[in-house]
Amino acid sequence: xxxFLSLSHASFVLPAGRTILHDLTFGLAxxxxxxxxxxxxxxxxxxxxxxxxxxxxxxxxxxHGRLAYLPQARAAAGATVADVLGVAAALAALxxxxxxxVDPADYDLVGDGWDLPDRIERWLDRVGLAGIEPSRPVSSxxxxxxxLLRLVGLMLADPEILLLDEPTNDLDGPARExxxxxxxxxxxxxxxxxxxxxxxERMDHIGEVRAGAVxxxxxxxxxxxxxxxxxxxxxxxxxxxxxxxVRRQRQDLVDQQTKQARRDRQGRANAGSLPRIVAGxxxxxxxxxxxxxxxxxxxxxxxxxxxxTAAEDRVRDDRRIRVDLPDTxxxxxxxxxxxxxxxxxxxxxxPMDLDLRGPERIALVGRNGAGKSSLxxxxxxxxxxxxxxxxxxxxWRYLPQGVxxxxxxxxxLENVRRAAPEAEPHAVRAQLARFLFRGNAxxxxxxxxxxxxxWRATLASLLLxxxxxxxxxLDEPTNxxxLASVAHLTEVLEAYRGALLVVSHDExxxxxxxxxxxxxxx
Numbered sequence: 001x002x003x004f005l006s007l008s009h010a011s012f013v014l015p016a017g018r019t020i021l022h023d024l025t026f027g028l029a030x031x032x033x034x035x036x037x038x039x040x041x042x043x044x045x046x047x048x049x050x051x052x053x054x055x056x057x058x059x060x061x062x063x064h065g066r067l068a069y070l071p072q073a074r075a076a077a078g079a080t081v082a083d084v085l086g087v088a089a090a091l092a093a094l095x096x097x098x099x100x101x102v103d104p105a106d107y108d109l110v111g112d113g114w115d116l117p118d119r120i121e122r123w124l125d126r127v128g129l130a131g132i133e134p135s136r137p138v139s140s141x142x143x144x145x146x147x148l149l150r151l152v153g154l155m156l157a158d159p160e161i162l163l164l165d166e167p168t169n170d171l172d173g174p175a176r177e178x179x180x181x182x183x184x185x186x187x188x189x190x191x192x193x194x195x196x197x198x199x200x201e202r203m204d205h206i207g208e209v210r211a212g213a214v215x216x217x218x219x220x221x222x223x224x225x226x227x228x229x230x231x232x233x234x235x236x237x238x239x240x241x242x243x244x245x246v247r248r249q250r251q252d253l254v255d256q257q258t259k260q261a262r263r264d265r266q267g268r269a270n271a272g273s274l275p276r277i278v279a280g281x282x283x284x285x286x287x288x289x290x291x292x293x294x295x296x297x298x299x300x301x302x303x304x305x306x307x308x309t310a311a312e313d314r315v316r317d318d319r320r321i322r323v324d325l326p327d328t329x330x331x332x333x334x335x336x337x338x339x340x341x342x343x344x345x346x347x348x349x350x351p352m353d354l355d356l357r358g359p360e361r362i363a364l365v366g367r368n369g370a371g372k373s374s375l376x377x378x379x380x381x382x383x384x385x386x387x388x389x390x391x392x393x394x395x396w397r398y399l400p401q402g403v404x405x406x407x408x409x410x411x412x413l414e415n416v417r418r419a420a421p422e423a424e425p426h427a428v429r430a431q432l433a434r435f436l437f438r439g440n441a442x443x444x445x446x447x448x449x450x451x452x453x454x455w456r457a458t459l460a461s462l463l464l465x466x467x468x469x470x471x472x473x474l475d476e477p478t479n480x481x482x483l484a485s486v487a488h489l490t491e492v493l494e495a496y497r498g499a500l501l502v503v504s505h506d507e508x509x510x511x512x513x514x515x516x517x518x519x520x521x522x
Contacts, residue, residue: 002029002030002064002065003030003064003065003066003160003161003188003189004027004028004029004062004064004065004189005027005028005050005061005062005063005064005065005067005161005189005191006026006027006028006061006062007024007025007026007027007049007050007056007059007060007061007062008025008059008060008061008062009023009024009025009058009059009060010023010024010025010049010056010058010059010060010061011023011024011056011057011058011059012042012045012049012054012056012057013057013058019212020042020045020212021042021045021046021049021209021212021213021214022212022213023058023059023213024046024059024213024214025059026214026216028189028191029189030187030188030189031189031190031204031205032183032186032190032192032202032203032204032205033189033190033191033192033203033204033205033206033207034191034192034193034194034199034200034203034205034206034207034221035047035191035192035193035194035206035207035208035209035214036193036194036195036200036206036207036208036209036221036224036482036483037208037209037210037482038210038450038451038452038482038484038485039450039451039452039455039480039481039482039485040450040451040452041209041210041482042209042212043165043193043209044071044072044165044193046193046209046214047069047071047163047165047191047193048071049061050063050067050069050163050191051067051069051071051163052067053069053071063161065159065160065161065188065189066157066158066159066160066161067159067160067161067162067163068154068155068157068159068161068162068163069154069163069165070147070150070151070154070162070163070164070165070167071165072165072166072169072480074143074146075138075139075146075149075150077139078137078139079137079138079139080134080135080136080137080138081132081133081134081135081136081137081138081141081149082134082135083138084138084146084149084150084153085120085134085149085152085153085156086153086156086157087116087120087134087153087156088134089109090109090110090111090113090116091116091117091134092109093105093106093107093109093110094110094113094114094116094117097110116156119156120134120152120156123152123155123156124152126178126181126182127148127151127152127175127178127179127182128148128174128175128178129145129148129149129152132145132149141368141369142170142368142369143169143170143368143401144170144171144172144175144368144369144505145175145368145369146170147167147169147170147171147175148171148175148178148179151164151167151179151182155182159188160188160189161188161189161190161191162186162188162189162190162191163191164190164191164192164193164194165193166193166194166195166196166479166480167179167192167194167199168194168196168199168505169476169479169480170368170476170479170505171368171505172365172366172367172368172505173365173367173505173507174367175367175368175505176196176198176199176505179199180198180199180202183199183202184202195478195480195481195482195483195486196506197221197483197508198507198508200220200221201220201221201222202220203220203221204218204219204220205217205218205219206219206220206221206223206224208224208228235311238311239308239311241311242304242307242308242311243308245304245307245308246301246304246305246308248304249300249301249303249304250301252300252301320487320491321434321435321436321456321459321488321491321492321495322434322491322495323431323434323435323463323491323492323495324434324495325463325468325495325496325497326497327467327468328463328468328469328470328472328496328497328498329359329470329497329498330358330359330394330470330471330497330498330499331358332357332358332359333357333358334357334358334393334394335355335356335357335393336356336357336358336360336392336393336394336470336471336498336499337354337355337356337379337390337391337392337393337394337471337499337501338354338355338356338390338391338393339352339353339354339379339388339389339390340353340388340389340390341353341387341388341389342354342375342378342379342385342387342388342389342390343385343386343387343388344371344374344375344377344378344383344385344386345371345374345377345378345383345384345385345386346371346374347369347370347371347372347374347375347521348369348370348371348522349366349370349371349372349374349375349521349522350522351387351388352375352388352519352521354379354519356471356499356501358499359497359498359499359500360499360500360516360517361499361500361502361513361514361515361516361517362499362500362501362502362515362516362517362518362519363502363503363504363510363513363515363517363518363519364376364501364502364503364519364521365503365504365505365510365518365519365520365521366520366521366522367522370521370522371521371522372475372503372521373400373401373475373476373503375521376398376400376473376475376501376503377400378390379392379473379501380392380396380398380473382398392471394469394470394471394498394499395467395468395469395470395471396469396470396471396472396473397462397463397465397469397471397472397473398473398474398475399458399462399472399473399474399475399477400475401475401476401479404454404458405458405461405462406446406454406457406458406461407446408445408446408447409445409446409447410445410446411442411443411444411445411446412432412437412441412442412443412444412446412449412457412460413425413428413429413432413442413443415446415457415461416428416431416432416457416460416461416464418461419461419462419464419465419466420464420465420466421466422466423464423466428442428464429442431460431464432460432464435456435457435459435460436456437453437456437457437460451482451485452482452484452485452488455481455485455488455489456485456488459488459489459492463492463496468498469498470498470499471498471499471500471501472493472496472498472499472500472501473501473502474500474501474502474503474504475502475503476503476504476505476506477489477502477504478504478506478509486506486509489509490509490512490513493513500513
């Protein structure tokens with residue numbers, strides 16, 4: 001029987017009562033299936049349900065075939081390469097057997113895996129990690145290399161269903177290409193959660209997780225994006241037409257009420273010449289007719305309002321950030337940062353000389369483990385380099401990998417004012433409105449924000465700080481971001497007028513930055 005994965009009326013509700021996924025029914029046959037959606041929409045939860053790590057609150061999930069799952073996680077402290085590959089026990093048993101052991105338990109551990117060392121060697125070579133020893137501590141490899149090791153561990157089990165959650169995080173260009181080769185060659189059911197547009201272009205279908213549901217689109221990511229764009233254009237036209245109809249129905253109701261008031265005045269004037277019983281009969285008949293007419297117009301108005309609400313619900317909240325950051329401007333020839341013979345504390349990077357002047361935009365690129373992140377920390381005085389010296393001449397702000405700059409117990413306004421303590425609250429509120437925090441939204445506690453809202457608040461705390469940063473240093477900023485958040489970051493960086501130093505493996509993102517230079521580290 002071919003591998004297959006199906007959901008039937010599956011739902012997942014948190015213990016506190018919040019519904020994450022509701023009444024999902026679909027099946028996935030062999031092929032490449034991408035999952036996209038905003039941060040917090042439930043993509044990773046859906047993968048965990050498919051993997052059996054979570055049980056649905058309602059409905060069923062059926063899995064036909066050997067399943068392997070790559071979550072967003074780090075290797076445990078003290079783990080070895082063999083531990084990450086999941087073969088430590090089998091390799092130890094093979095070693096004991098080769099040493100003369102006849103213990104049945106060792107043979108059970110090996111099972112059919114007598115060729116395991118050869119298979120490990122072939123897979124490590126395929127992902128560019130040839131020669132790495134199984135006993136090596138995984139803490140000594142880069143984050144990207146650790147991700148590849150975890151993937152190799154899955155592939156050694158020969159899965160028929162493969163679930164990958166943001167697999168390109170931390171991967172350099174060559175490593176991404178090797179991952180793409182594995183994706184292309186996989187013949188079973190592949191489900192990938194990703195914001196990586198290049199990887200999503202390799203998918204056969206795109207599933208959008210939104211408002212607790214999953215909607216599937218045929219084709220790659222560009223086909224999905226085109227379909228959504230066309231739908232949004234139609235939805236906006238429908239909203240415009242519905243608003244016009246609401247205005248028309250409202251005016252019809254006002255016109256009817258005006259005419260009825262005029263008739264009422266005329267009727268009262270004429271009633272004096274008629275017998276009381278006849279005048280009363282005319283009045284009752286007029287009131288019934290007027291009530292029926294008014295009710296008809298009110299029903300039409302309410303119906304138009306319902307159509308408008310339905311049309312507005314189809315329009316996505318894809319508002320753009322339009323922010324002006326004049327205080328971040330750096331004169332063209334001003335020296336921003338100078339590094340001489342700088343060698344990072346970790347990695348294989350050669351000594352680097354860097355003279356960064358004016359609003360230059362520079363990307364540090366290179367393979368995993370070269371020391372790019374360590375180099376950034378050395379430049380900012382956060383880590384002692386092995387050699388060299390560096391001087392920064394302007395105010396700077398730094399966003400490291402995976403570090404949350406916000407206090408979850410403070411409001412959005414309080415978090416931003418922490419970075420700009422001398423700024424007037426009303427001025428900060430005005431600026432936050434440009435980051436799409438309007439009205440009472442600035443007083444929301446940060447810990448209750450969605451992923452996308454939290455990211456916008458983080459950007460605001462970086463860019464609205466005092467003194468304004470004239471050097472912005474970003475280390476893999478698009479890791480774990482949904483596509484809307486990547487778009488917001490790009491919009492903010494378009495408005496930023498200072499110098500930019502960024503480490504990223506996200507080529508589409510780098511292409512959007514209008515870089516002045518790319519420097520190879522390694």
